Amino acid sequence: MKRTNEIVVGAVIVLGIALLIFGTLWLQGVGFGREEVVTQARFREVGQLLHGNAVKLRGVPIGRVEDIYLESGGEWVIVAMKIESDVVLPVDPVVLLAPESMFGDWQAEIFPRSRYPLYDYSESTDPQVIPGYALPDISRLTAVADQIAGNLAVLTERVEIAFTEETALNVRRAIENIQEVSEQLTGLVDKQQRTMDQVAANLETTTRTLGEAAETVRRAFAQVEAAISHGELAAIIDDVQRTTAQLDSLSNVMTAASQDFRSTVQRADSTFRIVHSIATAVRSGEGTAGRLLQDTTLYSELRQTNALVRALVEDFQKNPRKYINLSIF
Amino acid sequence: MSQAWSAPLAAVGRTALSTLAGFGRFGEFGASVARSFRDTSTWLRLVALQMARLGVESLPIALFIAAFTGIVLALQASYTFTGAVPLYFVGTLVGKTMILELGPVLTGLALAGRVGANIAAELGTMKVTEQVDALETLAYDPVAYLVVPRLIAGVVMFPVVVAFADAVGIVSGWITAINMLDMSTAEFVRGLRLFFLPFDVHYSLIKAASFGLAVTAMGCYFGFTTAGGAEAVGRSTTRAVVVSSMLILVLDAFWAATLL
Amino acid sequence: MSIELRDVHKAFGERVILEGVTLEVREGETMAVIGYSGVGKSVMLKTIVGLLEPDQGTAWVDGQDVGSLAREQLYELRRKVGYVFQFAALFDSMTVAENVAMGLRRIRGMGEQEIEARIAEALRLVELEGFQDRYPSQVSGGQRKRVGLARAIATRPKYLLYDEPTTGLDPVTTAVIDRLVLKLEQELGVTSIVITHNMESAYRVARRIAMLYQGRIRFVGTPDEIKQTTDRVVRAFIEGRPELAQEAAA
Ligand SMILES: Nc1ncnc2c1ncn2[C@@H]1O[C@H](COP(=O)(O)OP(=O)(O)OP(=O)(O)O)[C@@H](O)[C@H]1O
Ligand SMILES: [Mg+2]
Numbered sequence: 030m031k032r033t034n035e036i037v038v039g040a041v042i043v044l045g046i047a048l049l050i051f052g053t054l055w056l057q058g059v060g061f062g063r064e065e066v067v068t069q070a071r072f073r074e075v076g077q078l079l080h081g082n083a084v085k086l087r088g089v090p091i092g093r094v095e096d097i098y099l100e101s102g103g104e105w106v107i108v109a110m111k112i113e114s115d116v117v118l119p120v121d122p123v124v125l126l127a128p129e130s131m132f133g134d135w136q137a138e139i140f141p142r143s144r145y146p147l148y149d150y151s152e153s154t155d156p157q158v159i160p161g162y163a164l165p166d167i168s169r170l171t172a173v174a175d176q177i178a179g180n181l182a183v184l185t186e187r188v189e190i191a192f193t194e195e196t197a198l199n200v201r202r203a204i205e206n207i208q209e210v211s212e213q214l215t216g217l218v219d220k221q222q223r224t225m226d227q228v229a230a231n232l233e234t235t236t237r238t239l240g241e242a243a244e245t246v247r248r249a250f251a252q253v254e255a256a257i258s259h260g261e262l263a264a265i266i267d268d269v270q271r272t273t274a275q276l277d278s279l280s281n282v283m284t285a286a287s288q289d290f291r292s293t294v295q296r297a298d299s300t301f302r303i304v305h306s307i308a309t310a311v312r313s314g315e316g317t318a319g320r321l322l323q324d325t326t327l328y329s330e331l332r333q334t335n336a337l338v339r340a341l342v343e344d345f346q347k348n349p350r351k352y353i354n355l356s357i358f
Numbered sequence: 359m360s361q362a363w364s365a366p367l368a369a370v371g372r373t374a375l376s377t378l379a380g381f382g383r384f385g386e387f388g389a390s391v392a393r394s395f396r397d398t399s400t401w402l403r404l405v406a407l408q409m410a411r412l413g414v415e416s417l418p419i420a421l422f423i424a425a426f427t428g429i430v431l432a433l434q435a436s437y438t439f440t441g442a443v444p445l446y447f448v449g450t451l452v453g454k455t456m457i458l459e460l461g462p463v464l465t466g467l468a469l470a471g472r473v474g475a476n477i478a479a480e481l482g483t484m485k486v487t488e489q490v491d492a493l494e495t496l497a498y499d500p501v502a503y504l505v506v507p508r509l510i511a512g513v514v515m516f517p518v519v520v521a522f523a524d525a526v527g528i529v530s531g532w533i534t535a536i537n538m539l540d541m542s543t544a545e546f547v548r549g550l551r552l553f554f555l556p557f558d559v560h561y562s563l564i565k566a567a568s569f570g571l572a573v574t575a576m577g578c579y580f581g582f583t584t585a586g587g588a589e590a591v592g593r594s595t596t597r598a599v600v601v602s603s604m605l606i607l608v609l610d611a612f613w614a615a616t617l618l
Numbered sequence: 619m620s621i622e623l624r625d626v627h628k629a630f631g632e633r634v635i636l637e638g639v640t641l642e643v644r645e646g647e648t649m650a651v652i653g654y655s656g657v658g659k660s661v662m663l664k665t666i667v668g669l670l671e672p673d674q675g676t677a678w679v680d681g682q683d684v685g686s687l688a689r690e691q692l693y694e695l696r697r698k699v700g701y702v703f704q705f706a707a708l709f710d711s712m713t714v715a716e717n718v719a720m721g722l723r724r725i726r727g728m729g730e731q732e733i734e735a736r737i738a739e740a741l742r743l744v745e746l747e748g749f750q751d752r753y754p755s756q757v758s759g760g761q762r763k764r765v766g767l768a769r770a771i772a773t774r775p776k777y778l779l780y781d782e783p784t785t786g787l788d789p790v791t792t793a794v795i796d797r798l799v800l801k802l803e804q805e806l807g808v809t810s811i812v813i814t815h816n817m818e819s820a821y822r823v824a825r826r827i828a829m830l831y832q833g834r835i836r837f838v839g840t841p842d843e844i845k846q847t848t849d850r851v852v853r854a855f856i857e858g859r860p861e862l863a864q865e866a867a868a
Binding site for chain 2: 048053
Binding site: 393480484487488489491492493494495496497498499 | 664667668669689693694696697699700701703705707708709710711720721724769770
């Protein structure tokens with residue numbers, strides 16, 4: 030009787046211990062029987078990364094964070110990652126730390142540096158140690174978003190000052206037309222550029238094309254004139270007409286200016302597209318924040334956008350005429 | 359001295375003194391346990407029996423409770439997490455709650471009833487029927503013979519039982535999640551692993567061991583201090599269950615405050 | 619070497635039970651202790667093995683002061699003393715054989731076979747052959763008592779303390795137990811104290827009889843002496859005549 034007790038108790042204890050060990054390892058996400066190697070990465074700081082967080086490559090979990098410690102001197106952090114040994118890392122890899130989801134757990138993801146070249150990676154003298162960078166967490170993203178919203182507000186304000194209340198309606202229509210014009214001009218410039226190599230040979234054709242373009246512009250402004258009876262705009266139209274009259278000479282200047290001009294237009298255009306898409310995304314509500322935050326590229330886009338918007342605002346402040354006159358000539 | 363105000367004061371004094379005396383008796387009991395630990399030849403061969411009785415035989419009730427707790431946790435988690443919170447958090451909640459709190463505490467409370475009452479009633483009966491005295495006359499140290507094996511069995515087997523309870527609770531939560539909620543195993547496991555730390559398991563086991571000590575110590579203490587007859591045994595049993603249940607909750611708070 | 623109580627006092631709270639009991643049991647002697655129910659006979663017996671500590675006074679067994687012994691020495695001493703409880707105090711989770719074996723397992727170097735032989739012998743002496751595998755709940759009150767007796771004598775102790783070993787037994791079994799007590803005294807030289815209410819028994823087994831009365835030993839003497847005593851209290855008790863005791867009190 031005593032014997033059986035000992036056997037039963039022994040069996041239960043052994044089973045319990047086995048359960049604990051395997052349960053713990055399984056919950057930690059340890060792959061049984063897989064070869065693993067430890068790879069290190071260096072960071073300025075590691076946000077909320079913890080021992081046991083996932084390590085991913087192209088979104089696929091390939092290991093987990095094994096250890097996090099300060100490099101001697103305390104200036105840098107070394108993160109040791111246990112990675113499946115058969116995984117081939119990209120050439121010139123970098124490690125980005127970012128939230129895995131909105132709920133606080135972080136991950137370490139390995140990328141080729143070319144994917145996100147701009148970040149301030151913590152380079153190491155040891156070539157075995159991968160440079161790394163910790164993306165700001167949700168609170169900092171919010172701060173950046175706030176900043177962008179502020180800049181957008183400033184921009185809107187400027188636009189409101191430039192176009193007074195009274196003319197708002199007309200101007201909106203004018204802008205529509207101007208947009209059309211600028212599109213055509215863009216097309217024109219495109220064509221211009223493509224034909225640039227043959228400028229000498231096809232000067233006549235080019236001139237004719239420009240003439241047609243000028244004609245289109247004139248027609249467009251005729252529409253604007255028809256739509257607008259206000260004095261201020263009449264002046265602008267005058268200005269435009271005067272400019273249009275100089276269109277012949279413009280064709281010469283155009284070739285030189287086209288490059289510069291095109292890039293400005295494109296920049297403005299793409300900026301507004303990005304801003305617009307963000308605004309739409311933000312406005313579309315529920316779940317969006319989570320989706321946005323899961324995309325680690327968002328931050329860089331936001332930053333780039335912000336820089337563009339800021340540049341645009343500054344430029345606008347400096348010479349607002351450029352934006353009005355340039356588009357209208 | 360007027361009776362009107364001296365009586366309540368006397369009552370307070372008496373209560374304070376008897377409380378102190380209680381602590382004193384428990385301290386004495388603890389000291390005798392510590393002393394009897396050296397008497398290995400007496401208790402060593404009795405531990406297996408107590409482990410079987412307190413631990414192995416408690417598995418069915420502990421696992422029954424754990425299974426239903428797992429089901430309820432999964433269902434209530436999904437009820438709570440409508441909308442904003444992703445459903446895989448059901449796995450997180452089931453795992454965390456089971457391991458950190460409900461596994462050890464519910465098992466502890468159930469075993470306070472089963473094991474604590476059993477010990478107090480058994481030792482109490484032995485005490486009032488002079489079986490404890492009989493042990494003494496046969497040159498057995500009753501503390502080494504009766505108390506030490508039970509304490510050791512409690513401290514060793516509670517964590518084992520809780521380990522099984524944790525596992526069963528999680529598995530039943532998982533089965534509930536994939537059958538009754540719109541979840542996949544992968545989702546549940548993702549949630550389960552999300553915030554898992556090996557420390558959680560240590561914490562669960564430390565709690566379980568302390569509960570095992572509390573339950574068996576209270577059972578033994580109240581059993582051993584039984585004086586009288588059947589009624590006294592009943593009173594001791596009730597006290598053992600009540601005090602060990604309270605101790606479990608106090609220890610639960612204590613560990614949460616000190617270890618987390 | 620003997621058993622000796624010197625001026626033993628014992629009270630439970632306000633209730634004073636023993637008020638200076640002094641009694642000497644000589645080596646190899648069987649002493650019967652008689653006294654009214656509730657007078658403190660069991661309490662007295664328990665102080666001898668250290669189950670109860672006297673408030674005052676000392677108990678000496680085998681030349682040692684029981685109260686002054688360290689735990690190890692006390693347990694060592696208890697190995698030499700067999701104690702038969704008034705209500706048997708059998709371990710009810712164990713079979714009769716396991717009960718009897720408990721004391722035997724404390725004897726170092728005793729093999730399982732010898733233990734079994736000793737169990738069989740002890741059970742035979744109390745006329746309970748073949749009861750080994752029964753549980754205490756499966757035997758009668760008188761049988762339980764005899765199992766308790768078997769448990770006490772199995773280790774062949776030097777001293778035996780019987781707390782009413784024959785109360786509740788039929789006359790024939792009582793005679794058998796009495797004969798066993800005598801046999802243990804005569805063949806093994808056991809020193810013993812027998813608490814009893816049965817005067818027949820007392821006269822049969824005891825070399826001397828002591829009476830405990832109102833916390834003290836009222837009388838000590840041989841059976842012949844007690845039969846001749848003029849002490850009305852003692853006479854009232856042994857003859858079962860309460861009116862004598864009332865006269866004495868008056
Ligand atoms: N542990 C105890 N706590 C409190 N009182 C006790 C205790 N043991 C005995 N007593 C009291 O001491 C008194 C003597 O008890 P004891 O058992 O010695 O009587 P007794 O002489 O053996 O009587 P009986 O012949 O009926 O067995 C009783 O009144 C009993 O109530
Ligand atoms: Mg008695």
